[in-house]
Amino acid sequence: xxxxxxxxxxxxxxxxxxxxxxxxxxxxxxxxxxxxxxxxxxxxxxxxxxxxxxxxxxxxxxxxxxxxxxxxxxxxxxxxxxxxxxxxxxxxxxxxxxxxxxxxxxxxxxxxxxxxxxxxxxxxxxxxxxxxxxxxxxxxxxxxxxxxxxxxxxxxxxxxxxxxxxxxxxxxxxxxxxxxxxxxxxxxxxxxxxxxxxxxxxxxxxxxxxxxxxxxxxxxxxxxxxxxxxxxxxxxxxxxxxxxxxxxxxxxxxxxxxxxxxxxxxxxxxxxxxxxxxxxxxxxxxxxxxxxxxxxxxxxxxxxxxxxxxxxxxxxxxxxxxxxxxxxxxxxxxxxxxxxxxxxxxxxxxxxxxxxxxxxxxxxxxxxxxxxxxxxxxxxxxxxxxxxxxxxxxxxxxxxxxxxxxxxxxxxxxxxxxxxxxxxxxxxxxxxxxxxxxxxxxxxxxxxxxxxxxxxxxxxxxxxxxxxxxxxxxxxxxxxxxxxxxxxxxxxx
RNA sequence: GGUGUCGUGGCCGAGUGGCUAGGCUCAGCUCUGCAAAAGCUGCUACAGCGGUUCGAAUCCGCUCGACACCUCCA
Numbered sequence: 001x002x003x004x005x006x007x008x009x010x011x012x013x014x015x016x017x018x019x020x021x022x023x024x025x026x027x028x029x030x031x032x033x034x035x036x037x038x039x040x041x042x043x044x045x046x047x048x049x050x051x052x053x054x055x056x057x058x059x060x061x062x063x064x065x066x067x068x069x070x071x072x073x074x075x076x077x078x079x080x081x082x083x084x085x086x087x088x089x090x091x092x093x094x095x096x097x098x099x100x101x102x103x104x105x106x107x108x109x110x111x112x113x114x115x116x117x118x119x120x121x122x123x124x125x126x127x128x129x130x131x132x133x134x135x136x137x138x139x140x141x142x143x144x145x146x147x148x149x150x151x152x153x154x155x156x157x158x159x160x161x162x163x164x165x166x167x168x169x170x171x172x173x174x175x176x177x178x179x180x181x182x183x184x185x186x187x188x189x190x191x192x193x194x195x196x197x198x199x200x201x202x203x204x205x206x207x208x209x210x211x212x213x214x215x216x217x218x219x220x221x222x223x224x225x226x227x228x229x230x231x232x233x234x235x236x237x238x239x240x241x242x243x244x245x246x247x248x249x250x251x252x253x254x255x256x257x258x259x260x261x262x263x264x265x266x267x268x269x270x271x272x273x274x275x276x277x278x279x280x281x282x283x284x285x286x287x288x289x290x291x292x293x294x295x296x297x298x299x300x301x302x303x304x305x306x307x308x309x310x311x312x313x314x315x316x317x318x319x320x321x322x323x324x325x326x327x328x329x330x331x332x333x334x335x336x337x338x339x340x341x342x343x344x345x346x347x348x349x350x351x352x353x354x355x356x357x358x359x360x361x362x363x364x365x366x367x368x369x370x371x372x373x374x375x376x377x378x379x380x381x382x383x384x385x386x387x388x389x390x391x392x393x394x395x396x397x398x399x400x401x402x403x404x405x406x407x408x409x410x411x412x413x414x415x416x417x418x419x420x421x422x423x424x425x426x427x428x429x430x431x432x433x434x435x436x437x438x439x440x441x442x443x444x445x446x447x448x449x450x451x452x453x454x455x456x457x458x459x460x461x462x463x464x465x466x467x468x469x470x471x472x473x474x475x476x477x478x479x480x481x482x483x484x485x486x487x488x489x490x491x492x493x
Numbered sequence: 494g495g496u497g498u499c500g501u502g503g504c505c506g507a508g509u510g511g512c513u514a515g516g517c518u519c520a521g522c523u524c525u526g527c528a529a530a531a532g533c534u535g536c537u538a539c540a541g542c543g544g545u546u547c548g549a550a551u552c553c554g555c556u557c558g559a560c561a562c563c564u565c566c567a
């Protein structure tokens with residue numbers, strides 16, 4: 001019996017705007033596709049948040065016993081900078097600015113992306129395909145769409161005919177837009193266009209002579225349109241109809257809308273049962289923006305080498321901070337927010353680390369099985385990590401109360417509590433155990449141990465001038481002594 | 494202008510038609526030689542105005558405000 005047969009998972013489907021019970025197409029198997037980054041610069045912190053949300057979703061689905069195939073692409077064929085016909089793609093532009101090959105740009109920032117994600121303890125996806133590795137599949141897809149009459153060729157470029165498609169299909173069903181409204185509100189673009197209608201989008205673009213990234217096709221030497229790669233790669237590895245498609249909220253329109261249209265036009269069926277969108281990350285109440293300088297990249301946040309935050313934050317603290325809000329809410333990244341999360345996170349860790357030293361009783365005064373199910377209920381409700389964390393803090397209270405003797409637990413319940421917390425904190429939330437309190441194994445601990453002993457002797461002799469001197473000078477060196485009932489421990493700041 | 498999301502206590506941030514998450518801050522207490530650390534206890538909020546209801550912060554309408562998308566962006 002797998003866990004998913006006992007735990008009823010609900011998830012919010014952007015398509016219906018409601019929470020729905022999760023039913024995979026094939027029982028026990030889940031296919032999930034998430035739109036990955038365009039690797040033309042350092043990974044954006046907002047990107048990290050989005051992928052972290054899906055990392056936790058991936059982890060929880062796996063924990064429930066599903067066999068999950070998680071596909072997250074790398075976009076290494078540049079998208080055009082704008083919708084006009086004459087445009088430079090982002091990767092080519094960056095390559096020109098840095099005077100190196102486009103593929104050097106791709107390589108450099110793919111490595112950066114992986115490094116940052118590893119730092120944040122992400123699980124690797126099952127497949128990480130690249131756009132340039134699937135040009136043939138994209139060309140085949142375009143042929144299908146043309147054959148089915150939903151695309152037209154102009155001057156070596158191919159465009160998707162949105163107006164024709166909308167006559168027999170519902171273009172806009174994901175983003176709740178009406179084609180008529182789009183027609184009404186489309187701005188006039190400067191460059192002259194080969195498109196029949198402004199709402200049409202490119203499937204294939206003929207390359208200008210100076211364009212470096214180009215491939216041969218039946219229509220021209222050129223490059224694929226920017227919505228096509230996800231359709232090609234998702235259906236190649238997950239089939240024409242799969243379970244979950246995710247991405248950032250900003251991709252809902254037009255990117256995901258176009259993916260639906262492409263798939264329906266090419267394959268005659270809608271591609272995805274559950275669309276999931278992670279919301280945006282703001283910095284100090286404003287969207288991150290390079291032009292205003294209101295931006296911080298993951299490396300700067302981790303190193304503390306920035307002018308926005310008061311200090312460096314560890315990957316788990318940042319992860320914990322992000323997990324304290326729902327993936328569907330806008331999250332505001334602030335220094336005080338991170339400080340608060342840091343304190344709470346260490347309190348949680350310290351409680352977990354004292355679990356093994358709890359003294360068992362013959363009976364339990366707390367129902368741990370109920371508490372455990374409450375943790376599952378939180379995650380089953382559209383991956384509600386804030387409620388899960390609230391439950392984990394309930395456990396912190398239990399642990400401290402047992403430690404104080406006001407509540408009791410049997411040894412079986414202590415083990416159950418320990419295993420459950422471990423599962424949720426480390427396996428599902430993906431946090432790492434970083435206790436601030438030293439265990440006393442390395443040389444620093446030995447040295448501080450000597451000072452603690454000297455201080456204890458001074459205190460026993462009521463030589464408080466000496467004992468306070470030891471305490472204060474250690475504090476100045478960044479070592480804080482903590483007096484407890486069972487002796488003195490210390491933490492390094 | 495259009496579409497969508499949302500406005501919660503000092504701050505962050507969940508959730509729900511009646512049982513009033515959680516974290517941080519703050520206050521009091523315990524512990525301590527004094528502190529710190531740790532723990533315990535306390536702090537009853539849901540933008541405004543109408544309506545539905547026995548009862549709404551939760552449903553509906555309007556107003557105000559924020560954010561996102563509509564143009565590259567996770």
